[in-house]
Amino acid sequence: MHGALRHKGRRKDRLALTAAFKCIFLLCLASLRAGRRREGLKQREAAALAFSIQITDLTKQYRKGPPALNKVNLNIQSGMFGLLGPNGAGKTTLMRILATLLQPLSGEVYVGGVNLADNPGAVRAILGYLPQDFNTYRRLTVRQVLDYVALLKGLDAAAARRQKVELVLAQVHLKEKRHTQVAHLSGGMRQRLGIGQALLGDPQLLIVDEPTAGLDPEERIRFRNLLVEISKGKVVLLSTHIVGDVESCCSRLAVLNQGNVCFTGSPAELAAKARGQVWEIAAAEEQHTTLPASARVIATRRIGDTVHRRILSPMRPLPAALPVEPTLEEGYLQVVKAGATP
Amino acid sequence: MSPLGKRIFQFELRAQLRSPGLWAALLVVAALLLFNSVDSWESAPAQLLIKLVGGVTSFVFLLSAFVTLNGLSREEREGFSDVFYALPPTNAAIYGGKLAAAAVSLSGFLLLVLSAALLVGPSQGEFGLQYWTVSGLLLLETALAVAAGMAVAALLTALVTQHRSRYVLALLWLVGVTLLVGLGFASGRYEWLSFSPLNMGEDPYFFSLIFGFFPGSAGIARHMLVQVFLVVLLFLVGRHRFLCRRENVDQRLRRLIASALVLLVASFAWQYAAWGQYRATVAAQVNYHADARFSKADSNARADWQSLSGEGDLRYGVGVAQNFHVARYHINLRLAHPQNGLQAEVIMLIEEPTQSSLFFTLHRTLAIDGVAWQPTLGESLNAAAQSANPSWQPIAWQRAGDYLRVDLPPNAVVSPEESLLLRITYAGPTNDAWLGWWGNNPVQFVTKQGAYLQAQLGWYPLPGGWRLGAAAGVMVNGVYKAGMPPPQPLRLTSPETGYRQSEFHLQVRTRPEWQVIANLPATGTIVWDTCPSVPSFTSS
Numbered sequence: 001m002h003g004a005l006r007h008k009g010r011r012k013d014r015l016a017l018t019a020a021f022k023c024i025f026l027l028c029l030a031s032l033r034a035g036r037r038r039e040g041l042k043q044r045e046a047a048a049l050a051f052s053i054q055i056t057d058l059t060k061q062y063r064k065g066p067p068a069l070n071k072v073n074l075n076i077q078s079g080m081f082g083l084l085g086p087n088g089a090g091k092t093t094l095m096r097i098l099a100t101l102l103q104p105l106s107g108e109v110y111v112g113g114v115n116l117a118d119n120p121g122a123v124r125a126i127l128g129y130l131p132q133d134f135n136t137y138r139r140l141t142v143r144q145v146l147d148y149v150a151l152l153k154g155l156d157a158a159a160a161r162r163q164k165v166e167l168v169l170a171q172v173h174l175k176e177k178r179h180t181q182v183a184h185l186s187g188g189m190r191q192r193l194g195i196g197q198a199l200l201g202d203p204q205l206l207i208v209d210e211p212t213a214g215l216d217p218e219e220r221i222r223f224r225n226l227l228v229e230i231s232k233g234k235v236v237l238l239s240t241h242i243v244g245d246v247e248s249c250c251s252r253l254a255v256l257n258q259g260n261v262c263f264t265g266s267p268a269e270l271a272a273k274a275r276g277q278v279w280e281i282a283a284a285e286e287q288h289t290t291l292p293a294s295a296r297v298i299a300t301r302r303i304g305d306t307v308h309r310r311i312l313s314p315m316r317p318l319p320a321a322l323p324v325e326p327t328l329e330e331g332y333l334q335v336v337k338a339g340a341t342p
Numbered sequence: 343m344s345p346l347g348k349r350i351f352q353f354e355l356r357a358q359l360r361s362p363g364l365w366a367a368l369l370v371v372a373a374l375l376l377f378n379s380v381d382s383w384e385s386a387p388a389q390l391l392i393k394l395v396g397g398v399t400s401f402v403f404l405l406s407a408f409v410t411l412n413g414l415s416r417e418e419r420e421g422f423s424d425v426f427y428a429l430p431p432t433n434a435a436i437y438g439g440k441l442a443a444a445a446v447s448l449s450g451f452l453l454l455v456l457s458a459a460l461l462v463g464p465s466q467g468e469f470g471l472q473y474w475t476v477s478g479l480l481l482l483e484t485a486l487a488v489a490a491g492m493a494v495a496a497l498l499t500a501l502v503t504q505h506r507s508r509y510v511l512a513l514l515w516l517v518g519v520t521l522l523v524g525l526g527f528a529s530g531r532y533e534w535l536s537f538s539p540l541n542m543g544e545d546p547y548f549f550s551l552i553f554g555f556f557p558g559s560a561g562i563a564r565h566m567l568v569q570v571f572l573v574v575l576l577f578l579v580g581r582h583r584f585l586c587r588r589e590n591v592d593q594r595l596r597r598l599i600a601s602a603l604v605l606l607v608a609s610f611a612w613q614y615a616a617w618g619q620y621r622a623t624v625a626a627q628v629n630y631h632a633d634a635r636f637s638k639a640d641s642n643a644r645a646d647w648q649s650l651s652g653e654g655d656l657r658y659g660v661g662v663a664q665n666f667h668v669a670r671y672h673i674n675l676r677l678a679h680p681q682n683g684l685q686a687e688v689i690m691l692i693e694e695p696t697q698s699s700l701f702f703t704l705h706r707t708l709a710i711d712g713v714a715w716q717p718t719l720g721e722s723l724n725a726a727a728q729s730a731n732p733s734w735q736p737i738a739w740q741r742a743g744d745y746l747r748v749d750l751p752p753n754a755v756v757s758p759e760e761s762l763l764l765r766i767t768y769a770g771p772t773n774d775a776w777l778g779w780w781g782n783n784p785v786q787f788v789t790k791q792g793a794y795l796q797a798q799l800g801w802y803p804l805p806g807g808w809r810l811g812a813a814a815g816v817m818v819n820g821v822y823k824a825g826m827p828p829p830q831p832l833r834l835t836s837p838e839t840g841y842r843q844s845e846f847h848l849q850v851r852t853r854p855e856w857q858v859i860a861n862l863p864a865t866g867t868i869v870w871d872t873c874p875s876v877p878s879f880t881s882s
Contacts, residue, residue, distance in 0.1 A: 099428040121432055129428040135421030139360075151349050152429045197425065 058107035082246035082253035128203030134194030138183035153201035274326035350439030387468035396543020406491025415505035493576035500583035536568035705800035708770035
């Protein structure tokens with residue numbers, strides 16, 4: 001009896017010891033995992049911060065015509081990057097190359113350290129792309145389209161996918177249209193759907209070509225804000241004709257003209273390119289003014305009976321003209337006109 | 343298949359199954375099968391099945407190309423291609439998934455053929471090996487037509503950027519292939535058929551399968567080989583062109599294309615050699631009657647169908663009452679005459695001619711010289727004596743295509759116990775006769791090897807109206823293969839025609855070295871009299 005009790009006591013001790021070891025082991029494991037997680041997070045954050053696109057001597061030529069891109073060099077860091085340029089400047093060609101849809105004639109592109117030519121698949125895995133004229137399967141509903149794109153972007157788990165699709169639907173304000181067929185969406189709604197599909201899968205590189213075309217002013221502002229919000233730690237490449245979009249969103253931008261990069265820098269630097277060349281003239285409506293050939297009226301606005309004209313000219317166009325602080329649009333026009341190099 | 347490929351496959355399959363185009367395609371093929379069956383229902387099961395399925399191969403090819411193009415160009419059509427190709431799936435996953443989905447959705451064609459096979463044979467009590475062999479081959483043929491359509495679609499997708507143009511080009515492809523086949527037929531270059539999706543309804547294969555003619559099963563296998571290599575080559579070239587547009591092309595693909603090309607050329611050369619040998623021996627026509635013209639055949643065939651208002655449907659030749667019985671035939675036949683391929687004098691002992699009009703079936707290319715009669719008055723038929731008998735009286739007759747109506751004079755209609763003699767003389771070509779837009783006479787039955795008198799030709803007057811070349815009762819024939827032993831008159835297995843059996847006396851005058859093979863009913867006496875030299879032959 002006594003022996004049995006003693007044996008029971010030893011067994012209890014052994015169990016307690018084992019439990020203690022187990023606890024220590026689990027604690028160590030948990031702390032190890034937490035350390036690794038922290039490390040992973042740090043690495044990812046660092047990678048995200050360091051995520052960039054290096055474009056070196058990129059040239060693309062179609063069968064007919066001059067080069068669409070002529071030895072383009074760009075270094076695009078994380079954040080929003082604007083691409084401005086007139087029609088046919090090569091913006092869409094550049095974006096299609098970055099979206100792995102076109103092969104360049106020569107030059108190199110590194111996206112997040114990955115050579116685009118060697119591993120286009122790796123780039124597609126981190127890419128969100130919205131082309132200029134977005135359209136999709138007309139017979140599918142908004143939700144079905146997003147669900148399919150999410151599937152193809154690797155969101156396998158049904159619950160997570162549903163959650164992500166719902167989140168995107170909310171971001172692009174299409175929640176109420178989730179069961180509407182694409183064929184029945186208006187142009188603006190379809191554009192929002194395009195933005196939504198590009199946002200799926202949390203892309204590291206978001207390429208958006210004329211994304212605000214067709215959106216009403218309220219949606220445009222909302223969309224700009226959304227882009228700014230998601231651009232943290234990512235590259236958002238925004239191509240647009242609307243200079244106001246770039247001005248309000250992008251910290252850096254490039255101006256392309258005839259396949260050449262005319263300018264890279266901040267919006268303020270671009271605006272500064274026209275400093276000393278923008279003039280304003282206020283004159284009565286009926287007063288006829290003849291401008292020199294080198295001068296160009298950029299904007300006209302009426303205040304009462306007076307018409308205020310902003311003029312881009314390398315020299316004072318009229319004695320009454322007053323120098324004014326240039327806007328981004330005027331800087332852009334000046335750069336395109338002068339064919340300035342960075 | 344990669345996981346992304348699987349997702350694309352599932353999506354595409356759902357889209358294909360929802361597409362009205364696929365269901366319309368299946369409906370078209372089902373309707374064609376049904377239409378062909380109505381048209382040829384009286385044929386024997388294996389023949390019927392070949393006619394059913396053989397006639398739809400071209401449609402299966404074209405519809406497969408269209409359905410595949412529909413899937414492959416879905417994103418371009420919807421304006422979604424830029425986004426789609428910028429998504430993570432590789433080209434292999436995209437096109438693998440899409441083509442797999444097209445293949446699965448197009449398997450509906452195979453199910454239709456299988457259903458036809460399971461319906462036709464068993465419903466007519468046919469369970470023979472030949473029937474199931476034919477069924478298996480037809481399934482393979484359909485699968486090849488589907489694969490060929492898909493390959494053409496893949497190639498066109500890679501080559502042509504405008505997605506609408508691809509549909510037009512697929513249609514033109516079929517037109518081109520059909521023209522090639524037509525030229526092949528016209529020039530006797532049957533090997534050209536190999537570049538078209540296999541159509542076992544076409545003559546050489548049809549006769550191969552049913553009667554065992556050249557090219558036989560080996561020829562069918564060779565055609566299938568050419569088609570398989572062609573399909574593989576089209577797919578590989580399509581892939582090569584596609585990769586040239588988007589990615590780099592590796593040497594492995596180039597080597598694969600070269601291998602497929604070599605195999606295609608080799609398989610075609612094999613087919614070419616086999617058909618060349620056939621042309622030089624079996625199918626070689628006898629030169630001196632190659633240009634024969636038969637003005638009487640034309641005039642005979644010009645009669646209006648409506649002018650022969652007999653019983654039954656003469657347009658199809660089926661169901662015309664056989665209102666008499668031919669107790670005995672005495673056929674005096676001359677083959678390979680310098681002008682006419684075949685000349686014949688047929689004297690028939692006709693019993694029970696209870697009506698004034700007698701209907702016969704005689705192949706339309708055999709032009710009738712004249713029809714005469716005389717009462718037998720109880721005498722036995724002695725053809726040699728009767729032929730010279732001056733009491734033959736010419737009588738009126740009318741011709742419409744394969745059908746002949748003989749109008750007996752009122753005094754010729756006798757009581758059921760009595761009989762009369764009818765003599766028909768006719769002549770016609772023995773090879774490859776043009777039958778209008780319905781095609782050529784399918785068998786060149788006088789060749790360097792010999793003469794083959796087969797039922798499709800209706801070379802002797804058959805009592806009643808029969809659809810030549812289709813009706814089971816008169817279609818059954820012997821087998822003629824190159825290198826066969828010396829001439830053997832072949833016996834038919836008993837056809838279910840409702841005939842009472844006739845007795846045959848056949849005298850064939852032809853070149854001694856020829857083999858002469860004929861179809862004649864199972865019972866009756868055949869006097870086989872091959873002359874050592876071709877004598878002059880005169881018909882009255």
